[in-house]
Amino acid sequence: MLDIESPVCVHVVALIAEQHDMGVCDAIGPVQVQRKPVLMTSPRLPKVAGIQPAISPPSQTPPSASGAAPADRAPGSERAPEERGTDSDRISDLASLHELTTAVVRTEALDSALRETLRAGASLLGARRGLIALDPAAPGAGLGAGGAVGPASERTIGLGLERADLGQIETVPRSSAAYTRVLDCGAAGDGEGAGAAARPCEDPAEGIACPDIATDEDLAPRHREVAARIGYAASYAVPLTTDNGTRLGAAVWLYDEPTEPTARQRRLLGSYLRHATEHAARLGELARTRGEMATLREELLPSSLPRVAGVTLAVRHRTGPRGGGDWYDALPLPERALGLAVGGVTGSGPAVVAAMGRLRASLRAYAVMEGEDPVAVLSDLELLLRLTEPARSATALFAYAEPAGRKILLAGAGHCPPLIVGPRRVEPVETALSAPLGMLACWEAPSAEVTLSEGETLLCYTDGLLHRTGDSMDRAFARLRTAAAGAPRAAHEDPELLVEHVLRTVLPGPLADDRDHPEDVVVLAARF
Structure with a gap:
């Protein structure tokens, strides 16, 4: 017999004599313990020749909370079909x-x-x-x-x-x-x-x-x-x-x-x-x-484009999901002149929309006072932005147009150059390079003067049109120029058709979905 000191009764079963080269006792009799038994949380059985005896847990071992068996079902037995169905329903x-x-x-x-x-x-x-x-x-x-x-x-x-x-x-x-x-x-x-x-x-x-x-x-x-x-x-x-x-x-x-x-x-x-x-x-x-925000933004932009003799205007404005600061304007000026402006405030959200409204209103005032000098208009706008909102930056393009002579004088601050679109040429206006408004202590850049032929269109746009393509600025601009050059004859005669063609060609498919892009897009066309 094995000499085992234990406060509990031990029963050895399933010991195979052939595997252990030793005698097998029929049973180990219960050991009577005089002192109080010590509760055990798990059975501690002797290991004989690497064999784990198969015994059921002792009665003092608490059953698992997740696998607790009903009182009327023996441990290890199969669950009733209705219990299996309940778990299956829960999983389903x-x-x-x-x-x-x-x-x-x-x-x-x-x-x-x-x-x-x-x-x-x-x-x-x-x-x-x-x-x-x-x-x-x-x-x-x-x-x-x-x-x-x-x-x-x-x-x-x-x-x-x-x-x-x-x-x-x-x-x-x-x-x-x-x-x-x-x-x-x-x-x-x-x-x-x-x-x-x-x-x-x-x-x-x-x-x-x-x-x-x-x-x-x-x-x-x-x-x-x-x-x-x-x-x-x-x-x-x-x-x-x-x-x-x-x-x-x-x-x-x-x-x-x-x-x-x-x-x-x-x-x-x-x-x-x-x-x-x-x-x-x-x-x-x-x-x-x-x-x-859309209502506020529309109220801050022109409700309609003005009617000026010798000029036909068209515009498209698309806004991203958070609302951006891109804007446009077209206003009649003294001596039958026309002021055209596009721009954008960096960022998005309600604060940017409000800043865009203030910037556009200020530019309108400066254009009325000294619109024939675009450099002076943007210089005043730079000074105002630097003094009132030093943490913001913006881009702007302002053009002073004389429809009678089809002469345009324009200046830009960090803005993309406009395109001249006509049946015989599609080329950008060579404006001087300049940093955006609010980025320099003093802004000033020379203006550019162009004269359009009869039937040509000045196409102004914001950089959001190029950013939405996902390409570099050079590749995106080449894409825009190709789209304008491939416009049908009817589009050269109708600025509405031209802006639609440009948007559809430059931003096809998913790129045209405003919900997927944070960038605003403005395209303003003026045909002389």
Whole structure:
């Protein structure tokens, strides 16, 4: 027998005599211990000839929290089928939520985020159609996909519903329709369905279910009529509310047959909406900010181009997602002259837009006082910028044009040279090199004078047009010059067609998408 001192009973099993060249005891009898046993957290068994005896854990060893077996099931035995199904369902739910949440956070516009939310909710609930009605006070509720200001009314986005179907659903009384009851949550309705309108629905996991619209006498007759006409028999509506309590609107999913979402489906939808609603709220706030900046920027730029005898003007202005400081101007001057200006303030954001407005207004004042001397105009602008905003820099080009003689006197401060575009020549105006405004203690550079032939166009632009190409400045300028030289005959006679041709040729495809580029683009054409 093995001489083992231990406070516990030891049983040796599965010892094979042939492998150990030793005798085998039938059993080791229990050792009676007089003192208090010492609790052990894991078995400590002797190793014999490298063999680990197979024994079950002692009773004092606590089971694993993750793999705890039910009391009525022996350790090591197979799990019941329903337990395996529960774990499988949980894994499937987590995988579905991960996939759907990843899809919605990749959206970059409020409309696309809401449509993805509708699609994901329909997948989780087993529905086929649905709609989202934004609260009028929600961030971005009155803005379109591009940030344009729209009507200050509820915006409705549908899934599997035509515009006529949405119009019919909007005729249902607010006290009866599920999504309007969610929007009006907590307020007493009037007419039928008033009791249901006061049903609490602040938690996204809680909503308003109408399992059988055709037989629900609490709903308005108009509601049942519209449901029968469109072809849905049940609905489930939930609020779209962020963690800080901001109400974006309400979402409702429509079923073709009488039914109601299960507790599991409601739980999954609530988990998904907690992430999707936060993302949609951020996109809505971003859309509203961009819309306000676009409105401010448009107010700081000319609302229309002036009409001057002998000159035809055209302009295009494209803005990046954060709003830049590129600007343009065209103003009539004394003695039937015309002032043309393009420029840009370095940076982006609201502060840059405001600085751009101040710079443009100052240049207009200097142009009226001494526009026939472009060098003096830019010198005054340099001094003003250096004294009032020493931390900023800007580029500018100012041209004093006499349409009667087609004579142009111009000067630039760190700006790209304009192009002369005509049927017989396409060449840049050779302006003197100069640093941008605000970069020198005293700015002054000689002006350049050119005389255009009849039918030629002066094409001015900001450096954002060249930067967006992704090429070096030399290659980008060569690309611009080639595009202008390849313009069709009609474009040489119409500056509107010319600027469109230049933009389409220099910035094809993705380069023309303003959402992907922080650079502003201004192209101003004056045909004499």
